[in-house]
Amino acid sequence: MPSNQPQTIYLSDYKVPAYLVDTADLRFELFEDGARVHSTLAFRRNPDCQESQETGAPLQLHGDSLKLESLVLNGEAVATSNYSVSDELLTVNQVPQHFTLQVVTWIEPQNNTRLEGLYKSAAMFCTQCEAEGFRCITYFPDRPDVMARFSTRIEADKTAYPVLLSNGNPVEQGDLSDGRHFVTWEDPFPKPAYLFALVAGDLLEKQDSFTTMSGRKVDLRMYVEPRNSEKCEYALDSLKRAMAWDEQTYGREYDLDIFMIVAVDDFNMGAMENKGLNIFNSSCVLASQETATDMAFERIESIVAHEYFHNWSGNRVTCRDWFQLSLKEGFTVFRDTQFSGDMGSATVKRIESATVLRTAQFAEDAGPMAHSVRPASYMEITNFYTLTIYVKGAEVVRMIHTLLGPDLFRKGSDLYFERHDGQAVTTDDFVKAMEDASGRDLGQFRLWYEQAGTPQLAISDEYDESAGVYHLHIKQTLPDTPGQTDKQPQHIPFALGLLGSRGEALALALSAEELAKADAPQERVLELTEASHSFEFHGLSERPVPSLLRHFSAPVRVSYPWTREQLLFLMNHDSDGFNRWDAGQRLAIDVIQQMIGAPKDVTVDARLVGAFRHLISDADLDQALVAKMLVLPTVAYLAELTDGADVPAIHRARRRVLKHLAIALRDELVACYRRNIDSGPYQLGPEAVARRSLRNTALAWLLLINDEEGRSLGLGQYRDADNMTDRMGALKAFVNSGYDDDRAASLNDFYQTFQHDPQVVEQWFSVQAASRRTGQLSHIHALLEHPAFDWKNPNKIRAVIGAFAGQNLVNFHNPDGSGYQFLADQVCKLDDSNPQIAARLVSPLTRWRKFAPEYSQQMQAALMQIRDKENLSGDLYEVVYKSLAD
Ligand code: BES
Ligand code: ZN
Secondary structure, X not given: OOOOOOOOEEHHHOOOOOEEEEEEEEXXXXXXXXXXEEXXXXXXXXXXXXXXXXOOOOEEEEOOOOEEEEEEEOOEEOOHHHEEEOOOEEEEOOOOOXXXXXXXXXXXXXXXXXOOEEEEEOOXXXXXXOOOOHHHOOOEOOOOOOOEEEEEEEEEEOOOOOEEEEOOEEEEEEEOOOOEEEEEEEOOOOEOHHHOOEEEEOOEEEEEEXXXXXXXXXXXXXXXXHHHHHHOHHHHHHHHHHHHHHHHHHOOOOOOOEEEEEEEOOOXXXXXXXXXXXXXXXXXXXXXOOOOOHHHHHHHHHHHHHHHHOOOEOOOEEEOOHHHHHHHHHHHHHHXXXXXXXXXXXXXXHXXXXXXXXXXXXXXXXXXXXXXXXXXXXXXXXXXXXXXXXXXXXXXXXXXXXXXXXXXXXXXXXXXHXXXXXXXXXXXXXXXXXXXXXXXXXXXXXXXXXXXXXXXXXXXXXXXXXXXXXXXXXXXXXXXXXXXXOOOOOOEEEEEEEEOOXXXXXXXXXXXXXXXXXXXOOOEEEEEOOOEEEEEEEOOOOOOEEEOOHHHOOOOXXXXXXXXXXXXXXXHHOOOHHHHHHHHHHHHHHHHHHHOOOOOOOOOOHHHHHHHHHHHHOOOOXXXXXXXXXXXXXXXXXXXXXXXXXXXXXXXXXXXXXXXXXHHOHHHHHHHHHHOOOOOOOOOOHHHHHHHHHHHHHHHHHHHOOOHHHHHHHHHHHHHOOOHHHHHHHHHHHHOOOOHHHHHHHHHHHHHHHOOOHHHHHHHHHHHHOOOOOOOHHHHHHHHHOOOOOOOOHHHHHHHHHHHHHHOHHHHOOOOOHHHHHHHHHHHHHHOOOHHHHHHHOHHHXXXXXXXXXXXXXXXXXXXXXXXXXXXXXXXXXXXXXXXXX
């Protein structure tokens, strides 16, 4: 047992804060050997807290790794007998009703490798305070239901740190002695400490502006290191699109006069929504045609929007406690997904969301860390920034949208924002606003927030020819998860359609009366509330083909005995683009699964080849959808679908199918490649993106079978590329090909060309770490020794170690266990410098129950090795102990 075993925190123990903070006036003195933080806090007893009203509870402030220099209450030093300091708390025993507390702390940002609180990234100072980082800066009631008005005075050397930023508006600035200067910022909006931010550095400023719907002009400013001057445009444009979209779609406008974005290289997460001063991981905000792929552009647009949208869903209305995290994250992911769908193709965006959910969130739900969208307990809150909170949470909001329809949903969100503006609230308050605005009862629906696990729908059907009635039976079950058994049925919106034999959409009459009225719709959302339902569809002259769970209307697993003929039919005819894609995926899964361990003479179903030939050759199809349909289900998803998975065997089966397709369709692939060559200038629109994607898929397939024409196309594409999507597409194809010399040459050239750009070097690392060919352990070790690798930079760690364990499944699951051992070693090493990152990286090992015994035993052994590490952090403790528990 490690000595620092973290405490479990329970939602049921929630108590309102005993003291509130009206104002927090901070003064930072920044030096090279540390920083002094002067904090002046105006406290008063919370009228809603009985205990503090009656007995005058002690004042407890959070603190972490702080050196307390002085403590003054209402102008007088606090007597040592009246306070105590522990590792986590500063307690003042006797305090009056109202008082001002002045606290001075000394911290060492230059030595802060956890990247929580105030730290240095390269030459600049920056902060990350969510969830509990503010306590690493000064003593404070660091919980989101304590909201204060902040002012921040920053003092620093003027030459090294000409730019000094914090939340709100700048109100004063001036020079000090010794070449130092100061700037004071005031944020008029009360906020929790997790939204505090400070930045100091020698940064370049990019200016833009946006006029809100009420006619206010907002200054938009982006701050980057001077070398990134040409990489800001796309983020600023995305920001303006997001601001306009939130006005149109939710009626929400921005509320300060300045909105700032800062890019930093060392950052644990993607980005952070600090009030008026969003801080971004460079990789999630900086982009140019030459350095960023289409996928990176897409990601930047959605993250910029996401953090901006938090200004309402998160900042104006925030979380009461961290159990409510999905209140802001689930809702905001829902909002950014809607936005991205509106900016491009909603169907393609839906496919991407569903893929993440089914591949990774379902795996989380089926693993040892499974938890509900509103968890009941946690040890380390940073471990709960999970796919369940984010993407399942977004699905839950999306289901409310589906059940209410867009107009009532908008009424509900208006009511939510109006009712709770300036408050710290719960997911239940959100659902209540939706109920009150719509008049719908969401009582049973609330179970989506409480019950963990992925619901399973077992579907069967029969057709009664004489009556012309089609019967559909749906049974719902919810598997047990750690600490939760015997669950209740949930309220599931289930969208469906029925197709006739010519592919036409049939009317869905649920009764003879509906049939008589002759106005039945062609798509319906059935509402499942019971463990089992049977539906009848009347007036059908032949057996229909069902199109089930259209647009993935709920985050559930569906089983239905599809025949391959039905899947081929849906691929070609379903009016729902999502289900066209899904049918193709299911067909491919069926074919690949049949190949696992199959003898040599078993061949790939010719119908799959035919279906792919059609996709590749018919230029009249929606090319963006085709680009998605050509991507075979990943090994990760195939493994998720399998109990006792043997990853190398799955990988071999998938490759066999892929190679068979590539050989059979070789000429069509070349034609598709040539048809999609771009002649004009570079464009970022959906059509151009689809063309590049199709061409890169064709190239990858051709190189997989060592096609000589493919090779010369690839070499030309690499050489002539005027953008990163093309260049990376060619590089990736060579890295995964059998052309050893071309692989080495292109990797070398790529590094020589881009070695001065960290965002591109990250891509160079990860393409190698993720590849079956370059991702063997000896290569991975060499990457860790490479001069550009940096153990202090989370992006580099993710690009090598994260990509290896998370994407290179066939090498990670080497039967000799070396992949697991490697991850355990790196995780232990990282735990001492950055425990948050260590706890995130370990997650592939936590899935050990999924795999065949020879794998799972070795995975457990690796986890035990981590468990026995000295000075195990609380972050890693929670993940490792929960994973090993029965
Ligand atoms: N509030 C989070 C950032 C955060 C997460 C800070 C965890 C501290 C701990 C931010 O809004 C966020 O969710 N960022 C995501 C990207 C987003 C597009 C889903 C991230 O950082 O990955
Ligand atoms: Zn967020």
